[in-house]
Amino acid sequence: MAKGKGKFQMPIGGRMGGMAEQLRKLQEDMLAAQEALGQETVEASAGGGAVKVVMNGHLRLVSLAIDPEAVNPEDVEMLQDLITAAVNEAIEKAQEMAAERMSGFTAGLKIPGLF
Numbered sequence: 001m002a003k004g005k006g007k008f009q010m011p012i013g014g015r016m017g018g019m020a021e022q023l024r025k026l027q028e029d030m031l032a033a034q035e036a037l038g039q040e041t042v043e044a045s046a047g048g049g050a051v052k053v054v055m056n057g058h059l060r061l062v063s064l065a066i067d068p069e070a071v072n073p074e075d076v077e078m079l080q081d082l083i084t085a086a087v088n089e090a091i092e093k094a095q096e097m098a099a100e101r102m103s104g105f106t107a108g109l110k111i112p113g114l115f
Contacts, residue, residue: 030105037098044089051082055090057098 037057045052050070054062064086070079 026105030102033101033105037101040097040101042090042093042097044086044093046085046089047082051079051086053083053086053090055087055094057094057101059091059094061087061090 038060040057041054041062042057043052043054047067047070050067052063052065054064056062064083066079066083070082072078
């Protein structure tokens with residue numbers, strides 16, 4: 001070790017203190033944005049509106065509406081396909097909404113699987 005050199009010590013306050021405060025604020029803002037996503041919803045439909053789905057930003061199914069005329073006991077697979085299509089579309093929309101809301105926090109970083 002060079003003479004007069006010891007362990008590195010972090011400066012107290014100054015730039016590092018300001019950075020820590022910025023990180024704390026960023027974390028608070030991110031948590032608030034994530035919480036708000038639970039209150040925001042997207043809507044999707046399939047079969048010309050025969051099946052309608054509402055999903056929140058946490059990818060939770062809020063409601064599912066099926067037009068009674070879409071229910072045919074002879075063709076249950078058709079109804080299953082409509083439900084699947086509507087739910088998948090709602091998931092895509094909710095993911096896009098979440099990515100849009102959170103994009104400011106990631107500042108253009110592409111983190112696989114984050115949103």
